[in-house]
Amino acid sequence: MKNLKYILYSVAAVSLLYSCTPAGGNYAGKEYMPDMAHSVGFESQSYANYSRNNWDSASVINRKFLSRPLNPAAGTIPRGYAGFSFASPEAYDSIMNILRGGNQLNAIAVPVNGKVPYHYGNTEEERIRASKDIVGNPFPISEAGLAKGKELYDIYCGICHGEKGDGAGYLVRDANPAKGDLGGVYPAAPANFMLDTFYISTNGRFYHAIMYGKNVMGGYAEKLSFEERWQVIHYIRSLQATAKGLAYSASANTLNPSFAVPAAQVKKLATAPPPPPPAPAGGEGSGTKSKSGK
Ligand code: HEC
Known part of the structure; x- marks a missing residue:
């Protein structure tokens, strides 16, 4: 009889413990009277949100609205x-x-x-593929962008590639045999953007070089944001244009129109009249149209 009492006690204790099922995955576990213990924070794109809120059968909150991707x-x-x-x-x-x-x-x-x-790997084949695929600059040429590009270029690139893009930055130019670990001699010539090959190469060649670097040049992906990379490329293009007496500015691009759109032109595109509205649905007109279409 005494034993039966202990058995009953332990069964009760075990079942009590068992009722506290642990939380896991999207399941918060069972709790006794959880009201107000949890916030109503939600994960977007999940219908499982608000599982604890059984208060809202009369609510105006629409779960579907809350779980869709939001701005x-x-x-x-x-x-x-x-x-x-x-x-x-x-x-x-x-x-x-x-x-x-x-x-x-x-x-x-x-x-x-x-x-x-960036869907290109850090290999020679991928560098060639990027140079082939990526032609234009996604940002229009703007004055503010060129100014930002100059600032960033002078900090991150000009020290090697030269303020004018001619490959003679001060690290290279001022190499002094008396100083430096490498005997003061810069180990490899930085690319000279004034060479024909860099005039004709697409923006992808520049973007890829910024992402991964090349040989002794390290990558700059972590130092420059997406837009900053493209503004630096704008600035390099403007250096090339200046050297050839061509235009590459917010108002004109005679260097190569496929490389970028001047901001002035973008405005024109944006203010182009919208396409005519579609014909109203239903009515005689649309009926005849769809019949004759078949
Ligand atoms: C520390 C010096 C150094 C800095 C700083 C530097 N580069 Fe370079 N860069 C080089 C050298 C050296 C090469 C030549 C690599 C080779 O061809 O072996 C090169 C090559 C390149 C090339 C040619 C790649 C090709 O496809 O042939 C581009 C484009 C380039 N750099 C862009 C940049 C830009 C943009 C920046 C600034 C964000 C930058 N570099 C900063 C040293 C530098």
């Missing part, structure tokens, strides 16, 4: 754009629109974290 919260700024001055809400909207791929024929949408995937 970033107002005021979200992509990585690398913190220093941008947004003069007005309209300026903010128009910049975000450009970053997300609106407004431009050749735009690439930049995710809000500023990371744009």
Whole structure:
């Protein structure tokens, strides 16, 4: 009899413990009276959210709405754009629109974290493939962009490739045999962007070099954001154009129109009249149209 009591006690204890099933995966586990113990934070794109909220049968909140991909919260700024001055809400909207791929024929949408995937590997074959595939600059040529590009180029590239892009940066030029681990002699000549081969190569050759570097040149992917890389390339193009007496600016591009669109031209494209609205659905007109179409 005494034993039976202990057995009953232990069965009760075990079943009590068992009822506290552990949490795992998307399952939060069972709890006794969980009300208000958990916030209503939710994961987007998951219907399982709000599983604890059985209060909302009369609610106006639509779970489907909450679980679909949502726009970033107002005021979200992509990585690398913190220093941008947004003069007005309209300026903010128009910049975000450009970053997300609106407004431009050749735009690439930049995710809000500023990371744009690069689908080329760090090999010679991939370098050639990138040079073949990537022709144009996704950003239009703008004055602000060229100024930013110059600033970044002088910091990150000009020290080797030269302020004028002629491959004679001060690290190379001022090599002094009396100083330095390498005997003061720069070990390899940086590319000279004034050579014909760099005039005719597409932007992909430059972008790939920034992403991975080449031989003794290291990559700059971690130092330059997606847009910064492209503004540096704009600036290199402008150096090339200046040397040849050609135009590469916000108003004109006579260097090579397929490399980039001047900002002035982009505005023209954006203000082009919208396409005519589609014919209204239903009615006699559309009926006859679809019949004759078949
Ligand atoms: C420390 C010196 C150094 C710096 C800084 C540097 N480079 Fe280079 N770069 C080189 C050298 C050296 C080469 C030649 C590599 C080779 O061909 O072996 C080169 C080659 C290149 C090439 C030619 C690649 C090809 O396809 O032949 C490009 C384009 C280039 N660099 C762009 C840049 C840009 C843009 C920056 C700045 C973000 C930069 N480099 C910064 C040293 C440098």
